[in-house]
Amino acid sequence: MISRRAMVAGGVLALAGSGSLARAGRAAEKSFLPQGLPEGVYDTATREALPGKRPLIKLSYRPPNYETPLSYFTSEITPNESFFVRYHLAGIPEEIDAAQWKLKIGGEAAGKQLELGLAELRSDFDAVELAAVCQCSGNRRGFSEPHVAGVEWGHGAVGNAIWQGVRLKDVLGRAELRPETVEIVVNGADGPVLDGTPDFVKSIPIDKALDDNTLIAYAMNGAPLPHYNGFPIRLIVPGWTATYWMKHLNSIEARTTPFAGYWMKSAYRIPTGKFPIVQHFVSQMTAANEPITEIVVNSMITAPAEGHLMQVEETAEIRGLAWDGGYGIHGVEISTDGGATWREAELGKDAGRFAFRGFRFPFTPSRVGQYRVMAKASNALGQTQAAKQIFNPAGYNNNVARPVTINVV
C-alpha cells in the first residue's frame, strides 16, 4: 500500500484515504473550489499534481481532467505547469518519443498522401507564434442552473499561452487538396479503452483550416508542449473552443463530405441560433443544433479571492482576465454593488485579439458592509457577457458574470 501511494504525484492530502485527520484536511482544503458547483464536487475533487504540473483541481483521474485553480491566474500568460488538462478517453499515450513521431497527411480529398516528422515540420515550414486562449467548451459547466451531466468544471478549464509552430495551411499546401474539400479531419494518439467506443476525432471547416492563425504547435510559452497538453504537437484553432485543438496530433485528412463521427454529429453541439455566433460550422449544422465554434466573450475576477476581508478606506485592486472568440476585448466594466451600477476598468496590454486581456480596478469602499463585485467584458463586435445563462443540455458557453464577495469591516 505504501509503495502504491508513494507513486502519487500529489500532496499528502491526496494520499489519505481514511482517518479523521485526512477528513479534516480535506474539508479545509476545499477553499480552492468556487461556490455553485454540484455538491458531489466538494466531496470528491482534490488538489493533485500530474507529472510536470503544479497541483491542479482533480475532477477525474481517468481520463485525467484537472482544472487550474483561480488563484493561479496571476498573469495574462498561463504557465505550462498551471495549464488545465482535459481528455475524453482513458487510452492516453504514456510514452512519446518525439524523434519517432509521424504526422500523416492525406485523405480522399488530397492529391498527395505524405508523412512528416517533427524535424521536417520545424525545418520545412515558416515558424510562427501566436498568443491564444484555449478554453474547454464545457468550462463553467459546473455552474449551470440546473446542473447538467459532464465534467463539472469551475472557472479553470481555460488558459492563454503563446503557441509556436507552423501554419496548418502551409502543411496542407503539400497535400494538393482538391477544390471540393469541405472539411479537414484531425486525430491524435489518445484513444478509447473499448473497441466499441468512438475514438476522439474532430473536423474543422476548410476555411478555418486555411486561416493564417490555425497552427500545428510544437511549443507552448517557449517550451515543448507538456505531455498532458498534447506533446509533441497539437492543433491550435484560435477563437474556437478547445474541442478542435487536437492533442498528440498524428493524422490530418481532407474530405469532400462532412465527417460523421460521434464527436461531431452527437457531441459538442449547441442549439442552433441561441448564441451570438459569427462563424458557424455550416457543413455540420442542422435546424436543431450545430457544433460549438467560437468562444463567447467572457471574463473572470482573479483577485481578490472570494470572501476577501478589508477595511473602510483601504484600497483593493480588483484584477481579472477577459477574452472572446478573436474579435478583441473592447472594454471591461466592474460593478461593486451586485450589478446595479458599472464603471470601466483599466485594460492591460493588448497581446493580440485571441489572447487574455488583463484588467484592473481600484476599489476603496467608504462604508462597512458586504460587496458583490462583478466584471463584464465586451468585445469589438459589441457583444457582452450574458446577463442570464442561456441554458443548453451540455452546459456550454456559460459566460454569466459570477460575483465575488468582499467583506468590508
Added chain:
Amino acid sequence: MWRILIGPAALFFAVGAQAQEDIALKAGTGRDVVEGYCAACHSLDYPRTNAPFLDRQGWEIEVNKMITAYGAPIGPADAKTIVDYLVANYGSGK
C-alpha cells in the same frame, strides 16, 4: 529563441506512474456491478461529481449513453442494477 529551448532532453516524455485512483462509492445494492462496469473506462469520480442532481430519467440517459454511444457491453438487467444504484446513492431523490 524557442528553438534553443527545445533541447534533446525534452524530446522524450514518459508519464511514468499515473495518479492513484482511490475513489470509494457509497455502500449499497449494486455497487459491485457499478464498479465492475463503469470503472473499466473511467474513474469513479465521474458519478460522484455528477451528484446529486440527476433524477431517475437523468441517470437512465447517462447509463444508456454509455451503452449506445460508448459501446459499454452492459445487458438490460445489469443496466437496471446500475441505474437503481445511482438513483439511490447519487440521485436527486426525485
